Amino acid sequence: MNDLELQALQLSLSVAWRSVIFSLPFAIGMAWLLTQHFNGKLIVNTLVHLPLVLPPVVTGYVLLLLFGTHGAIGQWLLQHLDIRLAFTRNGAALATAVMSFPLMVRSIRLSLEGIDHSLLDAARTLGAGRTDRFITITLPLITPGIIAGLITAFAASLGEFGAVITFAGNIPGETQTLALALYSVLQQPDSETLALHLVAISMSLAVAGLLLAEWLTRLSRKHLIHAN
Amino acid sequence: MLDVSLKFSRGSFALDLQFAAPAGSIVALFGPSGCGKSTTANLLAGLLTPLDGHIRVNDEVLFDAATKTSIHAEQRSIGYVFQQPRLFPHFNVAANLRFGLKRSRSAHFIDFDSVVHLLDLQSMLQRHPNQLSGGEQQRVAIGRALLSQPALLLLDEPLASLDVARRNEVLPYLERLRDVLRIPIVYISHQFDEVLQLATHVVLMNHGRCIAQGDLPTISLCAELRSLIGAEAIGAIVDGIVHSIDDHTGLAHIAVGKNFLLTDAQQLVLKQPVRLQLLARDLIISLDNPQRLSIRNRLHGIVVKLEPDDQHSVLLHIDIGGVQIMARITTAACEELHVQTGMNVWVLVKAVTLRGHVFPITKGNSR
Numbered sequence: 001m002n003d004l005e006l007q008a009l010q011l012s013l014s015v016a017w018r019s020v021i022f023s024l025p026f027a028i029g030m031a032w033l034l035t036q037h038f039n040g041k042l043i044v045n046t047l048v049h050l051p052l053v054l055p056p057v058v059t060g061y062v063l064l065l066l067f068g069t070h071g072a073i074g075q076w077l078l079q080h081l082d083i084r085l086a087f088t089r090n091g092a093a094l095a096t097a098v099m100s101f102p103l104m105v106r107s108i109r110l111s112l113e114g115i116d117h118s119l120l121d122a123a124r125t126l127g128a129g130r131t132d133r134f135i136t137i138t139l140p141l142i143t144p145g146i147i148a149g150l151i152t153a154f155a156a157s158l159g160e161f162g163a164v165i166t167f168a169g170n171i172p173g174e175t176q177t178l179a180l181a182l183y184s185v186l187q188q189p190d191s192e193t194l195a196l197h198l199v200a201i202s203m204s205l206a207v208a209g210l211l212l213a214e215w216l217t218r219l220s221r222k223h224l225i226h227a228n
Numbered sequence: 229m230l231d232v233s234l235k236f237s238r239g240s241f242a243l244d245l246q247f248a249a250p251a252g253s254i255v256a257l258f259g260p261s262g263c264g265k266s267t268t269a270n271l272l273a274g275l276l277t278p279l280d281g282h283i284r285v286n287d288e289v290l291f292d293a294a295t296k297t298s299i300h301a302e303q304r305s306i307g308y309v310f311q312q313p314r315l316f317p318h319f320n321v322a323a324n325l326r327f328g329l330k331r332s333r334s335a336h337f338i339d340f341d342s343v344v345h346l347l348d349l350q351s352m353l354q355r356h357p358n359q360l361s362g363g364e365q366q367r368v369a370i371g372r373a374l375l376s377q378p379a380l381l382l383l384d385e386p387l388a389s390l391d392v393a394r395r396n397e398v399l400p401y402l403e404r405l406r407d408v409l410r411i412p413i414v415y416i417s418h419q420f421d422e423v424l425q426l427a428t429h430v431v432l433m434n435h436g437r438c439i440a441q442g443d444l445p446t447i448s449l450c451a452e453l454r455s456l457i458g459a460e461a462i463g464a465i466v467d468g469i470v471h472s473i474d475d476h477t478g479l480a481h482i483a484v485g486k487n488f489l490l491t492d493a494q495q496l497v498l499k500q501p502v503r504l505q506l507l508a509r510d511l512i513i514s515l516d517n518p519q520r521l522s523i524r525n526r527l528h529g530i531v532v533k534l535e536p537d538d539q540h541s542v543l544l545h546i547d548i549g550g551v552q553i554m555a556r557i558t559t560a561a562c563e564e565l566h567v568q569t570g571m572n573v574w575v576l577v578k579a580v581t582l583r584g585h586v587f588p589i590t591k592g593n594s595r
Binding site for chain 1: 273274275301302303304306307308310312314316317318327328331332333372373376
């Protein structure tokens with residue numbers, strides 16, 4: 001592996017990790033919210049799923065409008081917290097997080113909906129309040145869903161292209177992930193070898209990710225077989 | 229002490245139920261499926277909120293519509309055992325048991341080791357719920373509810389999800405609870421034999437209403453019970469004490485009122501309180517004191533009431549030395565013997581007929 005390949009691989013992993021770790025608590029909260037009944041649920045649900053159907057370039061551009069140095073949120077972040085997102089590694093993580101957020105929410109929401117509410121009632125009669133029940137019963141029971149969501153989102157983050165290049169640019173060593181590096185390489189003549197290397201790395205990463213997901217899901221299920 | 233008045237409705241189903249029971253009772257809510265028993269349990273536990281009424285347990289007000297008091301389910305000291313064990317699949321048995329114990333606000337009257345001992349849970353503490361049989365799971369669920377240190381134990385058909393073999397495996401533990409615990413128990417069932425073996429006070433329910441209530445001997449004689457359990461299953465339930473055991477004949481003499489009833493001694497112990505069921509169809513009536521019969525039990529009594537049963541039979545209520553029992557005879561026999569209230573009769577029942585109808589209740593009726 002040469003420096004460019006190694007750098008792109010490290011960057012891809014780093015961006016993907018930041019993205020899923022950052023979005024996980026929000027995804028759990030959003031999944032929970034979407035299992036509740038409230039006015040405007042349809043609107044919230046649509047907004048969450050929008051990145052799935054919008055062209056990624058549009059999502060990237062909207063992010064640029066909001067989080068760019070002249071955007072409403074971006075300006076505030078820069079002035080008050082000295083945080084710059086556009087064209088940075090954290091920006092790339094934000095873009096991938098927004099893109100993979102619906103996948104994570106979907107997976108967690110599905111397992112939340114599968115929870116046996118009679119167990120929560122039992123916990124209630126045993127003296128467990130709302131937060132207590134969520135931490136001691138709900139969270140452990142949806143762990144397989146959380147893990148599945150994390151892995152899917154992580155895998156999707158590794159390959160995110162359009163939103164990242166629009167919002168964070170294609171800066172080697174800062175925002176140039178595997179997919180972006182491959183795109184750059186393909187623009188140059190006589191670079192088939194390098195391109196094939198990047199393809200091989202991407203594929204290995206994907207296969208490893210899928211195997212890990214399968215293994216983790218099985219492991220967590222083993223502890224959670226319902227008795228009834 | 230238990231004082232309950234509940235109004236509730238959902239869809240076309242309406243519940244309007246009042247019952248009260250003295251301190252230390254085991255109250256059985258008995259009625260057919262769909263009569264509102266489980267709804268009542270959920271209202272008591274606070275998982276549902278009544279539209280009107282009140283719930284008082286040992287002078288503590290859990291709900292009162294008049295004063296807008298409603299204690300949250302998680303703050304009510306009620307140990308609820310559901311039809312399904314509802315054990316937490318991600319915890320082992322020990323952790324399931326400790327779940328309620330850790331969160332209990334009231335003073336502890338029973339500790340972890342006592343519960344494990346009482347329900348024989350020693351060998352399963354480290355196992356997970358999916359490694360237990362249905363009966364074992366239900367025992368753990370009972371233990372978990374007990375360890376939450378409840379002021380009232382609520383058992384909603386805890387045996388209904390089990391097959392006959394598993395039921396017979398769990399029932400003795402319920403009898404142990406009845407004898408050992410000092411807290412009131414509300415036992416919900418649609419099996420009369422469970423009620424017969426466990427309850428002291430019975431609330432008969434149908435269509436969301438209480439149709440009769442009282443202590444078990446009284447309820448056993450009431451006409452409403454017949455409509456619920458069928459004519460063949462009815463009969464007086466009387467409490468007695470094992471007075472003596474004749475080792476030579478293998479018969480126990482059970483003192484019931486001023487009389488003695490003879491039955492197989494089997495597992496009975498001297499001085500033990502027992503509960504007997506005298507099925508109405510098993511009793512024979514004679515106007516004379518018959519001699520030279522194989523029948524061991526000949527009790528003198530006075531007819532206190534004639535109750536029409538069905539088209540061809542009559543139920544005689546007979547006082548035998550302060551205890552009322554009930555015998556079914558054909559209308560033809562009744563007419564031939566000219567049976568009237570106030571008449572002296574002899575009630576005959578074979579000692580072997582009483583087999584399987586005598587239930588030790590240890591300390592049950594001294595609660």
